[in-house]
Each structure stands twice: as C-alpha cells, then as structure tokens.
Amino acid sequence: MCDKQVSAATFVFFVILCDVSLAAIEKTNDNQKSTYIVHVTKSEMPTILNHHSIWYSSLLKSVSNSAEMLYTYDNAIHGFSTRLTPEEARSLKSQIGILKVLPEKIYKPLTTRTPQFLGLDKITHMFPESNTTSDIIIGLLDTGVWPESKSFDDVELGPIPRSWKGKCESGQNFSVANCNKKLIGARFFLKGFEASVGPLNATTQFRSPRDSDGHGTHTASTAAGSAVKGANLFGYASGIARGMVPHARVAIYKVCWEDNCVASDILAAMDAAISDNVNVISASLGGQAIDYDEENLAIGAFAAMEKGIVVACAAGNDGPTNSTLQNVAPWMITVGAGTIDRDFPVYVKLGNGQNYSGVSINDGSSFVPRTFVPLVYAGNASVKVGAELCLTDSLDPEKVKGKIVFCDRGNISRVEKGLVVKSAGGVGMVLANGEIDGEELVGDAHLLPTAAVGFEASKAIKMYLQQTQNPTATLAFEGTKVGIKPSPIVSAYSARGPNPITPEILKPDFIAPGTNILAAFTKFAGPTNLDQDHRRVDFNIITGTSMACPHASGIAALIKSVYPNWSPAAIRSALVTTSYASYKNGKKILDSATNAPSTPFAVGAGHVNPIAALNPGLVYDLTADDYLNFLCALNYTSDRIEAVARRKFRCDAQKHYSVTSLNYPSFGVVFKPVVRSPIATVIHERTLTNVGVAGTYKASVTLDIPSVNITVEPNVLSFNKNEKKSYKVTFTTPNPPKRRQVGFGRLEWSNGKIIVGSPISIMWE
Ligand SMILES: *[C@@H]1O[C@H](CO)[C@@H](O)[C@H](O)[C@H]1NC(C)=O
Ligand SMILES: *[C@@H]1O[C@H](CO)[C@@H](O)[C@H](O)[C@H]1NC(C)=O
Ligand SMILES: *[C@@H]1O[C@H](CO)[C@@H](O)[C@H](O)[C@H]1NC(C)=O
Ligand SMILES: *[C@@H]1O[C@H](CO)[C@@H](O)[C@H](O)[C@H]1NC(C)=O
Ligand SMILES: *[C@@H]1O[C@H](CO)[C@@H](O)[C@H](O)[C@H]1NC(C)=O
Ligand SMILES: *[C@@H]1O[C@H](CO)[C@@H](O)[C@H](O)[C@H]1NC(C)=O
Ligand SMILES: *[C@@H]1O[C@H](CO)[C@@H](O)[C@H](O)[C@H]1NC(C)=O
Ligand SMILES: *[C@@H]1O[C@H](CO)[C@@H](O)[C@H](O)[C@H]1NC(C)=O
Ligand SMILES: *[C@@H]1O[C@H](CO)[C@@H](O)[C@H](O)[C@H]1NC(C)=O
DSSP states (O other), X not given: OHHHHHHHSOHHHHHHHHHSOTHHHHOOOTTOOEEEEEXXXXXXXXXXXXXXXHHHHHHHHTTOSSOOEEEEESSSOSEEEEEEOHHHHHHHHTSTTEEEEEEOOEEEEOOOSHHHHTTGGGOTTTSOGGGTGGGOEEEEEESOBOTTSGGGOOTTOOSOOTTOOOOBOOBTTBOGGGOOSSEEEEEEOOHHHHHHTOSOOTTTSOSSSBOSSSHHHHXXXXXXXXXXXXXXXXXXXXXXXXXXSTTSXXXXXXXXXXXXXXXHHHHHHHHHHXXXXXXXXXXXXXXXXXXXXXXXXXXXXXXXXXXXXXXXXXXXXXXXXXXXXXXXXXXXXXXXXXXXXXXXEEEEEETTSOEEEEEOOOXXXXXXXXXXXXXEEGGGSBSSTTGGGTOTTOBOHHHHTTSEEEEEOBSBOHHHHHHHHHHTTOSEEEEEOOGGGTTOOOOOOOSSOEEEEOHHHHHHHHHHHHHOSSOEEXXXXXXXXXXXXXXXXXXXXXXXXXXXXXTTSOOOOEEEEOSSEEEEOOSSSOTTOOTTOOOOOSEEEEOSXXXXXXXXXXXXXXXXXXOTTOOHHHHHHHHHHTOBOBOTTSOBOEETTTTEEOOHHHHTTOBOOHHHHTSOSEEOOOOHHHHHHHHHHTTOOHHHHHHHHSSOXXXXXXXXXXGGGSOOSSEEEEEOOOTTOSEEEEEEEEEEEEOSSSEEEEEEEEESOTTOEEEEESSEEEEOTTOEEEEEEEEEEESSOSXXXXXXXXXXXXXXXXXXXXXXXXEEO
C-alpha cells in the first residue's frame, strides 16, 4: 500500500503516510477543536448585514467565542473554514443558512521524451504556438516551485496576459522578483495545514511558494516548462526538456506541505485561482473518493468549471485494485498513467548464466558489480522482522556486506530500501516486484546500483537463490534506450474503475505518460527525497498519476488556446474521443499489472493523442445545468445540490432525470435486476456537436460480451457546421443474467477520416 503511494508522489510523501498516520491529524475528542469547512446559503444572509464576512463572523460567534476564521471563500464555495469542537459544529449545522459543515479532509500529492512520444514536436508548424498558447494560464495546486529552474525561463515570452489578476507572494527564500513572464504567479496556503497538523518546520519547508519537495516543480514544468537543452538525470533521458505547452504561463498555488494538502487550503487556492483568471487547474493530488457534495475538491472544481476553467486531476495510485479511482466528479478530467517509449535497462546476470532485464537509474558514483559478486536473499540476512522487504535496520551487515541484495517491494518506499541495503554494506540491490506490481518497472535514482525487476524475473531469481549453493550475480547498466518495449503500457499503480461513486460515469477518462518522467526538480532535496540523499539535480525522473495529470492539463491548455470558446466538457470530449486504445498493430494497449490487454477500467478511452484532439470532428458538450440535472438523477436534495453549485436549483418533480443521459463521452452501463421481465434494458442518450466541417458520420460498435445486445438509433448522423444531433444507445441482456461478468466495448462515429470513439463498460448491479 505504502509502496504504491510512493510511486504516487514523491518519497517524502510516502514516509509521512506510513510513519505518521492520519490518526494524528484526526484525533478529536469532544472538547478538542478540529477544522470544519462551512458551506452557507448566501441568499439567506440577513439583509441588514451588508457584507458576507460580517454574516460569517456572526454565525461563528453564535456557536463559539473563541473560534477563529481560517479562510472565507467566495468563488470556490460560499462559506468559510474554522476550528470548532464537534459540539460547536453540530450546533452551527442547525443554524439558518448553513448548508453543510464538512470535516477537513487531507489529500495526498499523488519530460524530455514525452513531447516527441505524444507527437507534440510536430505541432509547431500546425499552430503558431508563440501567439496562441502564450495567453493561456495553467494553475497548479501542488508543493510549490523552484523558480530558478531553467524550465521557468521567460526569454521567449511577451508581456503577461492582460486577463491575469493574480499575484506573486513573497515569503521565506522567495521574493516577488522570483516571478517572471513564465512564472506569473506564486501563492501559498497553509493556515489549514498548520491548524490541523501543527506549525510548519521552517528548516525542512519554506514558508513561501518555494518548493522543498520537487513534486510541484516537476508537475509545473511538465505542463508548461520552457524548452531546456541538455536536460538529463545522471546522463539518463538526456535531451530537450519541455512542457506540453512551453509558452503557456504558470501560476503556482502551494497547498501541499510535508505530504499533506488539506481541503481548507485547497479551497482557498481554488478560490484564488478562479478570481486570478487561470484557464486550467492541474491538481496532482487526491484522497479516497466520496460523494460529490462532501468532496471539497470536487465542489471547488464545479465552480471552476462554471467559469470555463478546465480542471484536470490525477486518478490516484492505488491500482491495480479495482474501484480505487479518486477525483471522479463528472466535471473533472480524471487522468490515469502509462509508460512511454523510453527505458533505462539494466541486466541482472546470474551465476548460472541466466540474464534478466530490469530498469535502473545509476548515478555512476558507486562501485558497480560488473563481475560476479555474491547474491543474497534479504529474508536470509535478517536481524529483524521484515528483512525480506529490506525494512529499516532489518538486515544483518555481516551477511550483506559486499553483496547484491534481493529485496521484495512493499511497505516502505523503493528508494528507502536502497538506503537500507547501502547502509548495511550491500553493493547492489535487486528490487523484486510482487504479483500486484506485475511487470511495472519504475526507474528510481537509487543510492546504490539497483535493478528493479518484474514479477516474472523476480520469481526466477528467487528460484535460483533457493536452488544454488553460492548464488552470484552481476549488474550491467545500459543507459537510456528508446523503443525497445511496446508503449504505452498502463502502469500497475494507476487507479482502476469501476467508478466508486457513479459507475455510470466511466473513469478514468484516459491515460497519459506517468512512469519514469523527466522534469525539473527542487534543489533543496535529493532525487530520492531521502534526508540521506545529498545529491542535487536540476531534473528528476519520477513516477505516478501525479505526472500524468500535468500532461493532460498542458494538452487541455493547448486545445483551449486554439479554441478559446470551448467549454471544459468540449475540451475533455476532444481528449477522450481521440484517445487510442490500441497500438498501431491493432492490439489493445497492455496492462503492466496483468501483462494482458487493458480494459477501459484501466485506460478509460485509451492514451491521450494531442494532435488528434485538436481536430475531434464532433464533441459531447455539457453545461453546468446538465451537471445539475445529473445530480437530480442521483436524487440529491436541493440543499445537497446547493452545496455543490452554490445556488438554488430545484429538481422538477414531474421530470424524469437519468444518470445515463448525462452527455458524457463514454458509456458506463449498469444493468439492474428487474422484476418479472426476461430482458433488462439500459438506455443512454447523447448529443453530438459538430465542431468540424459538415459531413455524415456512421456509428459502429464492438462489444466483447455476447449476452448483451446493443443498438444505436439513428446510426447515421449528418451534420451541418456547428449543428447538434442526438442519438440513443439501447443495451439489452437476458434477465436475470446467466453470469454477472464484466464486459467492455467501444462505440465509434466515423466520417471516413475522423473517428469519434467512446469506450463502453458493462456490469451488473
Ligand atoms: C500570430 O502571429 C502572426 C505573426 O506574428 C500573426 O500574423 C498572426 O495573426 C498571429 N495570430 C494570432 C491568432 O494572433
Ligand atoms: C534561504 O535564505 C537564507 C537567508 O538568506 C540563506 O541563508 C539560505 O541559503 C537560503 N536557502 C536557500 C535554499 O536558498
Ligand atoms: C525540523 O526538522 C529538522 C530536520 O528534520 C529537525 O532536526 C528539527 O527537530 C525539526 N524541528 C521541529 C521543531 O520539529
Ligand atoms: C476486478 O475487475 C475485473 C474486471 O474488470 C475482474 O475480472 C476482476 O475479477 C476484479 N477483481 C477483483 C479482485 O474483484
Ligand atoms: C542480457 O541479455 C540482453 C538481451 O536479452 C543482452 O542485450 C545483454 O547484453 C545481455 N547481458 C549480458 C550481461 O549477458
Ligand atoms: C507490511 O505491510 C502489510 C500490509 O500493511 C502488513 O500486514 C505487514 O505486517 C507489514 N510487514 C512488516 C514486516 O511490517
Ligand atoms: C534461505 O535460506 C534457507 C536456509 O539456508 C534456504 O533453504 C532457502 O532456500 C533460502 N531462501 C532463499 C530465497 O535464498
Ligand atoms: C432515485 O429515486 C428513484 C425513486 O425513488 C429511484 O427509482 C432511483 O433508483 C433513485 N436513483 C438513485 C441513483 O438512487
Ligand atoms: C439479442 O439479439 C438476438 C438477435 O437479434 C435476439 O435473438 C436476442 O433475443 C436478443 N437478446 C436480448 C437480450 O435482447
């Protein structure tokens, strides 16, 4: 679990997650205060109070004499956050005008080659990037920024867009002069963190937008970093590093501190980002999915969406377990992660002549066992429980010294295991995937020569260890290779569907590069983020859906720059319907968890394809009201809807609302048992808008589940320019089902040139 979380973000995050449990944050007894986020009905403000902040204060005073306001919010939600005892919170909840009193939630922060891999290097002559994308502003909710990184160089950029209303805040080791025409804004939000977790440790953190962790610098440069020649990590992945939209502007909202990003700070940042006029919000952070009206990040995203701001989020790193998706609100873009065509191969050669490939980044500073040295199973060199996992202080130096040590993955971060082996005197490490990790190989900048090997190789090497008197091995590092493996492959850690909140909304939307991504880094921490890592690098290679998200945010920004009037839903539709689910040879994208073809629960529509997304032909558009109708279909009360939408919206009791008529660019089909009928039926309704030239599109369907029939009516649609056309998809199956298996398929509309594809998932309740 913890190991997963590491790939999620960075390793500091992991350490905190595993050692300091959330219990420390959530401990509350009846007279202890904790943070609450209070959502109000603004229309019920007494008219004699002429400002909402006065009203909020009086509401607060009515339940507590001592409570201080942490933040008041005006854009992301209507309301405020404060510290209350559970009793005070209950009493506040009963006051007129109070919609919800939600407890604080702690979220976790979850590219030289990527532009070429995505085909973005070909885009320059298609769209003169310099004068379209430079008006776009991407806001990142993350760990801050290292402003001196060359990725934030502004030499190629003209004046700051006039739409920008934000600011550059100064603080510890950060001044207004650190902002420029690339890094146009930098703010930090930590009142909520300090209230819940405790005072910031200013020796390990900067009380300013400066990034001590590296995660935020990495995501910001992935989305919109300026081109930097000669970028690399210890010689690996060397080339030009550039973000998806190198001329877009970056606005940093630092909300994550020591691995915790608390909702009250996140909402304050979103409140600011909305009034600052960003065009895209990129949030590489997440927490367990909960209902939309309890999920502050989703609520803030709703307000952003209403303002035309695209919100892209990481899907989470708790895969390959089913139903682990985070950030699943239908007004967000949910991004899973895959590999790219670049590899860092290392070969583990055993004394018996067998040779297994793995992945590694070796800094070249330590002795490399190029000739045979003893290989030892960590579980057989134990002084403490957990030696097989190479847990801290678990290895016997006598049995490890001068050897290559075989460690199983899990429980602590991958790079910590390297530190444990190195401290015990080992000269190398074989880091062995378990079954759950499959063949996913993460390249970490370990503190000693290391080979990360897949589950198959790990079984074989373990067998050799068991069967051999004096096992030996060598490690051979082969640097950076491109195109040696099929790519993309879905990463095992990438969170999986079905959508835990609304299975009819198929998530993730798509995948983007997330494994072994090179981008800018902090100079305050080493590439492993371990305290003992004294190396400093300009660029780091890290892994997670955190890395996939800014690829999507950047590409969304690109689309926005070409089509400034498109809604966030139209932009998402373009990204979804043009994603590819198969390789050029027609075979489905593989899943590294199973080494088998992936399903839409892992890839969504497939891998993002930015060039095609710029010309999607047709889009599935949505307005804010469509989402409100969707909430009506979920039987939300008017108060619950108001908590999401900050306004009154009454569902019409006469009207039939259906989750399956939300105009989403994919189909999550859920059959429910029906009484006394031989057939169960599910109908999805959709409307396509022609954003290309006039033409006729024909529907075609593939389904891998013979017990389900599907019809599309009409199955031919002719469009004039900008015309909208509706259609209906009917799914039928025998009732009760013979088998409750899961099925997948795809619906494509094609005019012979452009394919508008939607993934389909089918399940039974
Ligand atoms: C982009 O710049 C070129 C030349 O600098 C100019 O001709 C063109 O009109 C500009 N396009 C837009 C959309 O501003
Ligand atoms: C931060 O500022 C202090 C005081 O000026 C300076 O000593 C320190 O080196 C700076 N730290 C970084 C990481 O720039
Ligand atoms: C801050 O972090 C440093 C380095 O980990 C540690 O030595 C120090 O004790 C911490 N300070 C506080 C107040 O926790
Ligand atoms: C996860 O879902 C897949 C279908 O996508 C199914 O085959 C598998 O059995 C599920 N795994 C578990 C543990 O439920
Ligand atoms: C191991 O095998 C790979 C090909 O599978 C080869 O490229 C490499 O040179 C071999 N290494 C050794 C040390 O034999
Ligand atoms: C490793 O983690 C698992 C799951 O959290 C736990 O059950 C197990 O006890 C841990 N092992 C050790 C040696 O700490
Ligand atoms: C661990 O040591 C035991 C006893 O010497 C041996 O039987 C076993 O095969 C070893 N396991 C591995 C994986 O090396
Ligand atoms: C909403 O309520 C109706 C009527 O009670 C029910 O048929 C429907 O299943 C409910 N929908 C959801 C999503 O709970
Ligand atoms: C599916 O289609 C076949 C062929 O048209 C038909 O025989 C069968 O009854 C249909 N099944 C359902 C559940 O609609």
